[in-house]
Amino acid sequence: MGDLLIKNALIGDTLRDVLIEGDTITRVEASLDVQAKKTIDAQGHCVIPGFVDAHSHLDKCLLNPIAPYVDGTGPEKGKLTREQKASFTEEDIYTRAKTMLERAVKAGTLIVRTNVDVDASVGLKGVHALLRLKEDFKDRLIIQVAALAQEGIYFDDQTQFLLEQALQAGVDVIGGHTIINNEGEPHIDFILGLAKQYEVPAEFHLDESGQRQHYLLPYVAQKTIELGLEGRVNGIHLCTMAALNETELAEALDHVKQAKMTVTIAPTAISTRQLAPVKALLNIGTPCAIGSDNARDFFNPLGSMDVRHPALVLSYVQRFFTKEENDAIVHMITAGGAQVLGVPYGIEVNAKANLTILAAKNSTEVLAYLDAPKAIIRYGQILS
Numbered sequence: 465m466g467d468l469l470i471k472n473a474l475i476g477d478t479l480r481d482v483l484i485e486g487d488t489i490t491r492v493e494a495s496l497d498v499q500a501k502k503t504i505d506a507q508g509h510c511v512i513p514g515f516v517d518a519h520s521h522l523d524k525c526l527l528n529p530i531a532p533y534v535d536g537t538g539p540e541k542g543k544l545t546r547e548q549k550a551s552f553t554e555e556d557i558y559t560r561a562k563t564m565l566e567r568a569v570k571a572g573t574l575i576v577r578t579n580v581d582v583d584a585s586v587g588l589k590g591v592h593a594l595l596r597l598k599e600d601f602k603d604r605l606i607i608q609v610a611a612l613a614q615e616g617i618y619f620d621d622q623t624q625f626l627l628e629q630a631l632q633a634g635v636d637v638i639g640g641h642t643i644i645n646n647e648g649e650p651h652i653d654f655i656l657g658l659a660k661q662y663e664v665p666a667e668f669h670l671d672e673s674g675q676r677q678h679y680l681l682p683y684v685a686q687k688t689i690e691l692g693l694e695g696r697v698n699g700i701h702l703c704t705m706a707a708l709n710e711t712e713l714a715e716a717l718d719h720v721k722q723a724k725m726t727v728t729i730a731p732t733a734i735s736t737r738q739l740a741p742v743k744a745l746l747n748i749g750t751p752c753a754i755g756s757d758n759a760r761d762f763f764n765p766l767g768s769m770d771v772r773h774p775a776l777v778l779s780y781v782q783r784f785f786t787k788e789e790n791d792a793i794v795h796m797i798t799a800g801g802a803q804v805l806g807v808p809y810g811i812e813v814n815a816k817a818n819l820t821i822l823a824a825k826n827s828t829e830v831l832a833y834l835d836a837p838k839a840i841i842r843y844g845q846i847l848s
């Protein structure tokens with residue numbers, strides 16, 4: 465006898481029954497005639513492990529209620545954030561991030577990657593707070609923590625040392641920001657060097673301004689290949705791609721392909737920049753993910769940590785409107801996103817029993833109706 469039987473689950477395009485014993489999926493078949501302590505009829509609704517939110521800044525979330533939103537340029541918003549960051553404590557980061565992680569759980573999210581600032585002003589407070597949350601949420605969420613050189617590696621004389629300390633403390637990913645203070649190539653060299661030394665994936669806020677003088681994608685790809693890090697480097701934003709002509713764009717796509725880079729799009733950035741051409745990236749087989757990015761702060765006062773919201777923004781901005789295009793967007797916030805983050809993902813025998821029954825019967829409804837999931841099961845336990 466199983467513990468939990470899910471009947472009539474729409475997995476991909478196929479109706480399946482799923483049997484759970486303990487925290488593990490033990491059977492997935494067209495029809496299961498078995499006894500279980502509890503049975504849920506999914507009634508043909510989409511069932512996924514959970515959503516994947518591939519990019520966020522939870523150490524800086526919920527600043528908007530503390531200090532009101534002021535409109536301005538990206539650098540101006542960065543300055544406002546730096547002013548707030550100087551007074552962060554580990555406990556206040558923990559509390560704000562916890563509030564937004566609880567929203568992510570409710571939205572049906574299973575996997576979250578958050579960047580955390582590391583520099584002399586905040587030290588490792590964010591790293592410690594988010595590593596605690598990773599542990600405290602482990603029965604509900606898979607959290608990856610990326611130590612981010614948000615202010616650059618030359619902004620103060622401690623960041624380089626602190627990034628190594630963050631890696632030694634157990635962060636999952638090392639993160640850089642290619643345009644910050646025009647640090648460019650040496651910044652990229654340093655971050656990729658740490659990725660190689662500590663055997664962790666690297667990611668970059670890459671070409672975020674969208675300006676041509678900040679076009680470092682070719683350099684990142686070249687260094688990635690030189691260091692043998694193909695398949696382990698993720699680019700976030702890649703806004704400058706939107707400014708390239710047809711020939712240059714073809715070259716840019718080739719760089720991404722040769723270095724086996726993955727790409728994370730943060731669609732709410734459209735408020736200040738152009739987005740990378742996602743259809744072109746998907747067409748060459750690039751694993752692509754979507755992230756909430758900022759949540760209730762100076763950059764995005766409306767962020768919710770429900771990754772369907774930025775997914776919907778991308779659908780509108782780049783017109784992902786056909787059934788196949790809706791499928792592609794939902795893939796980016798489910799299996800495709802998990803691939804970018806390197807996390808096993810699927811509803812199959814021996815997988816962990818993480819299932820989310822959506823209030824939708826196809827990917828178009830997933831994006832059109834932002835209804836709460838009908839049921840959330842994590843490691844065999846029914847959360848709601």
Ligand SMILES: [Zn+2]
Pocket residue numbers: 519520521579669700730757758
């Ligand atoms: Zn970001």
